[in-house]
Amino acid sequence: MSQFHQVIRDARAELGDTYEGNYSYAESDMLRYAVEGVREAWKVRSSTRYDTATGKLYDVAVVLTPVAFDDSYEVPLPPEVQFALTYYIVFRCLSRDVTDAGNAKAAAVAKARFDQIIMG
Helix, strand or coil, rough: EEEHHHHHHHHHHHHHCCCCCCCCCHHHHHHHHHHHHHHHHHHCCHHHHHHCCCCCECCCCCHHHHHHHCCCEEECCCHHCCCCHHHHHHHHHCCCCCCCCHHHHHHHHHHHCCCCCHHH
């Protein structure tokens, strides 16, 4: 299973935001976006609420109180769709600057990728 810090690291790579110590996007914002992405996945496709290996429901507390968990907490999504969170984080980061047409286009592409992965 992936952990939130791995998904955030992958999103930073996609964004080109890899200069440690001088990140463009705050770790706390990216963690919040990742948790929002889990909520979105659960809302759009309810089967993502269940661990495909065990059939058990993921811990709902993860998406209710994201500040209570550090970024190493495991992503509560089936392994086959966990990488979709990378694109959700990219989408949310790039959506912050609505005046930049390039960012808006890239954000739309990232959101479409997220949707495609989640929907299967």
